[in-house]
Amino acid sequence: MxxxxxxxxxxxxxxxxxxxxxxxxxxxxxxxxxxxxxxxxxxxxSLGAEGIWKVFTDARVLKSLQLTVTTSFAAALINAGFGVLIAWVLARYTFPGKKILDALIDLPFALPTAVAGIALTTLYSPNGWIGQFLHIKVAYTPIGIILALIFIGIPFVIRTVQPVIEGLQQEVGEAAAILGATRRQTFFHMLLPALFPAVMTGFSLAFARALGEYGSVVFIAGNIPFKTEITPLMIMSKLEQYDYHGAAAIACLMLLLSFFILLLIHGIQWYVERKKQVYVR
Incomplete structure (x- = not known):
């Protein structure tokens, strides 16, 4: 049997x-x-301990790494906020042009990043179509880098959060309103806990994508040493100088740092999930 x-x-x-x-x-x-x-x-x-330490402590490399991490984190954080808003609109409302807007969200996935960088630079340079009307300088500054990273990272948050919003029952919010809960209480006590894991996942994906971005950033950054020079550009510079070991060392440092940050983010996500399960029980 x-x-x-x-x-x-x-x-x-x-x-x-x-x-x-x-x-x-x-x-x-x-x-x-x-x-x-x-x-x-x-x-x-193969560089040895002394050679690795020399690469890791180089002032130019450290400055580029600091710029890359801070701008990537800022872009991912902005995407986490606006991505949830856009995902909510796409999931809960019907309006003319919704399908076109929904298709445009995936455009950064298909568009070559170099094309995106050239387009953003053309728009936001001091003499650009938009940049000439702005009171602050966008292109060739960290603000321009953040703008480029927002462009390439926003789909990760939206596409991660949107299915979760579509799966939420609208009756739950209506029941909370009937019981006297305000919109703020409904959002922070009912919707946000349900969306938080998906938001953290989208944030992690956008952040990881931004850390290694090169094509869309290299044009709008201006590549000014100690100001707008990103770490992927440092790796490319080492490769162009045939310093393969130095490029590998910088890549290794960036890989370890990225892994640590992502591990920390997932640890926070795991802790929140555990606390929520304990609360439910």
């Missing part, structure tokens, strides 16, 4: 057995992710 039941379950499987699928998964992930990242650490280790 047990053998017949096992044979029936085996016939119902769409994919091959666990061993084969796990083997294919490990080979694919190792080839695409693990081995290339391992080479970064191997090339970095």
């Amino acid at each position: 047990n053998k017949a039941h096992a044979a029936a379950n085996k016939r119902k499987r769409i994919l091959p057995g666990f061993g084969l699928t796990l083997g294919v998964t490990l080979v694919y992930v190792s080839t695409i992710v693990v081995i290339p990242l391992s080479m970064v650490f191997i090339w970095t280790a």
